[in-house]
Amino acid sequence: MVWKRGVLALCAAVLVAAVQEPYVLPMHEPGTPLSGRFLHITDMHLDSGYKEDSAVVSSCHHNKPHDKHGGEWRAGHWGTPVSDCDSPLRLGNATLDWVARNWNVTSADRHESVQPKDMFDFVLWTGDSARHDQDPLVPRTGEQTLEANRFAVDLMERTFPDIPIVPNIGNNDIALHNIMPRGPNKELRQFLDIWRKHIPEDQTKTFLEGGYFAKDLIPDHLGVLSLNTLYFFDSNKGVDGCPKRRRYMSRDEADIGTLQLEWMTQQLLHYRRRNMQVHIIGHVPATAGNYFPRCFDVYTELVLRFQDTIVGQHFGHMNLDMFFIQESTLATDSSERKTRVSNMPVLMKRVEEDLRLDYESLPGRARTNMDYYAAFYVSPGVIPTYYPSVRVWTYNTTPVHDNRPGMLHIAEEDEAALLDHVRFDSCTPDDTDPDCAQDAPTLLAAEPSDASTQKKQRQHSRPKRRSRHRHHKLPRYASPDAPVRKNTFLTPLGYSQWVLDLPKANKVYEKTLRNNGSAAAAALQLDFDLEYATYPGTTLWHEYFDDEETPASAMQRHHHRLPSQHHIPVPRHLLERKLRQLRMDSPLKCHEGGCHVRRRVRHLSEYELQDMTLRSVMDWARRLVLSRRLWRRFVHRMYANSLLNA
DSSP: OHHHHHHHHHHHHHHHHHSOOOOBOTTSOTTOBOOSEEEEEOOOOEETTOOTTSBGGGTTOOOOOOOTTTTTOBOOSSOOSSSSOOEEHHHHHHHHHHHHHHHSOOOOSTTGGGSOSSSOSEEEEOSOOBOOOOOTTSOOOHHHHHHHHHHHHHHHHHHSTTSOEEOOOOTTSSSSTTOOOSSSOHHHHHHHHHTGGGSOGGGHHHHHHHSOEEEEEETTTEEEEEOOGGGTBTTOTTSOOSOOOOTTSOGGGSOHHHHHHHHHHHHHHHHHHTTOEEEEEOSSOOOTTTBOHHHHHHHHHHHHHBTTTEEEEEEOSSOSOEEEEEEOTTSSOTTTOOOOOOOSOGGGSOHHHHHHHHHHTSOOGGGOOGGGEEEEEEOOOSSTTSSOEEEEEEEOOOOOTTOOOOSOOOOHHHHHHHHHHHHOTTOOTTOOOGGGSTTOOOSSOOSSSOHHHHHHHOOSSOOOOOOOGGGGGSOOBOOTTSTTTSSOTTOEEEEEEEEOOHHHHHHHHHHHHHHHOHHHHHTOOOOOEEEEESSOHHHHTHHHHHHHSOHHHHTTSGGGGSGGGGSOSSOHHHHHHHHHHTTOSOSEEEETTEEEEOHHHHGGGTTOOSOOOHHHHHHHHHHHHHOHHHHHHHHHHHTTTGGGGO
16 A cells, blocks of 8 residues: 555656746746736727617618618617627627636636736737728718727727737728828827837837837747738728839838838847747738738748748638638649639638638648748637627747747848848849849739739639749748747647627527616626637646546646646636536546546537647648538638528
C-alpha cells in the first residue's frame, strides 16, 4: 500500500507540473495573468430609427397597414431576423450586456489561482456601427452616421473600461456609402475625435491621412494593424485602386491605397525587428471579389511573405461565418494550377459553392509547402441579416523563456525590394521597362480586359495569376517555429461562436409583455447560445472530465499537454446553461475505461481542432469537403444557423 501511495503522489506532482503558468503583463497588477481570450465583434449597424411593429418592407422604419406586398411582416422587439432591417439600439446594448454578464467571471474550478480577473485581453472591433442607407423615405445623414459611431464607442467603452479596444472603419460608417477619399478630411478628423482613447498618439498623423493605425496590445510581444480596407475596396470610387507609384512622383501624388500598403510593409518590418507578432484587422475581407486587383494581389503576397510575423487576420462586412486560405503564386507551377472560370457574377452565386471549390483545390497534406500559405477569418455580425453573433478567441499565453533572439536582422536590400514590390517604385521618366508602362499588367492576370466583365468574373477565392520571376527575388519570412505554424506563445488556440436565436427572443418578449406587463418585459435580458466551438471535446468540457477522472487517468488525456490547460475556453456556467437546455446532467458518458463526450453535445466540438495553426486550419478545410455531414453543418453555421428555421 505504501508503494501505491507513492505512485499516486508522484502522479499528482506531475499533474501539477503539467499546468502551464500564463504570461503576466508587466503593466498589470502583480500576479494578474493574461486571460488568454480576446473578443471579435463586428457589424452592429445600429439604427436609432428602428420601430418595433413597423413593416419590414420599410426597413423597419414605418408603420404601414397590412397589404399584399408584405406589409404584414412586422419588426420584432429585439430585431428582425433574416431581413434587410438594421439593429435596434436595444440589440447593441443587450449584446454587450450579455458579454459583460457572462465573461467577466472567475472560474471556480481547481485552477482558480491562475484564472483571469478580466474578460478579455483586448477587443477587435471591425466596423460598420452605423445603419445602411437603404430607405428612400428616411435617407441617412452624415450627422446620424456620426451619432451611431459615437453611441457605439460609448457602449464599447462602458462595457470594456480597462481593456484595449481596436476600432476599425467600415464602409457604412461614412456619410457617403463606400466612398472615402484620401485624408486629411472631415470624417477622419471626426473618427480621431471619438476614437482618441484607442489610437496611439504617435499614430495620429497616419490616421488623419488614411484612417489606419498600429497599436501594441501586449508590450514587446503582440501588436495589431487596423487597416482602412475602404482604400482596397473596389466599390470605393474615391480612390484609384493601389496603382504603381513612380520614384519621381511626390508622395502627395500617390494613391492612398498604395501608401497604405507601403505603411503596412514598414510596420511589419518594424514589428519583425522587435520580434513581435501581429494581428491584422479590417472591415472588408481580402478576397478577389472585394478588392481592386492590384490591392488584392499585393496585400496577399505581402501577408504571405511575413508569415512568421502575422499571427491572425480578422474581418467582418459579409455577415457570414467563413475562413479563407491564401496561397502564393509560387505555391504551384502555373501550368499545374487548377483554374476556376465562371461567367456568373459573384453576387448571383452562392458563396459556399465558391468557397468549397477553394478548399477542394488545396494540395494534399504531403505536397503542401507551408511557407506559401496563410489563412484569414470572417466573423458574422450583430446585425440580424442572419442571426446576431459574436466570437470569442483563445490563444496560448505560456511564454517561451530564454528563446527570444532579440532584434531580427533585415537586410537593407530586402527592405528596399519589398517596398519596391508594393509601390513599383523603380521607374524613371524615360524607363523602358514594361512594368513602368501606364498599361503594364498587374501581378493579377485579369481576363477578360473589359472592366465591367472583370468585376463579374472575379471570385471570392484565389484567382488565376501570372507567374513573375521578380517574386523570387523578394524576401520571404517564414518559419516552422512561428506561432502561426507551431503551437507556442501567442498561437490562436480556437474560438467559440455565440448566436442569438432572435425569433425565440422576440416570442419570449411578446409572451412576457402579454402575461406579465411592460415592466417585466423591459427587465428581460438576452442570452446568446453556443453555436459551436473549434476545440476538441476534451478541451471544451475539460472541467467535467476533471471532475469525473482520477489524476492518473487525466494525465493520459491530450488536454493536459496543451497550452490551453490553464485557461477556460468557455465559462462553466455557460456550458451548464447549454446542458439545461438539452435536459442533460452531464456532457460525459463514463465507464471503466474512462469518459467520452455524449453524442447529443458532440456536434458542439465536432471540428476537433487542437489549435488554429496553419496546418490545422488547412486540414480543417480538407475535412469539410470530404464529409457531407460536416459540410452541411458548416454551411448552416455560415449563416449563423438561420437557415435551419427558413
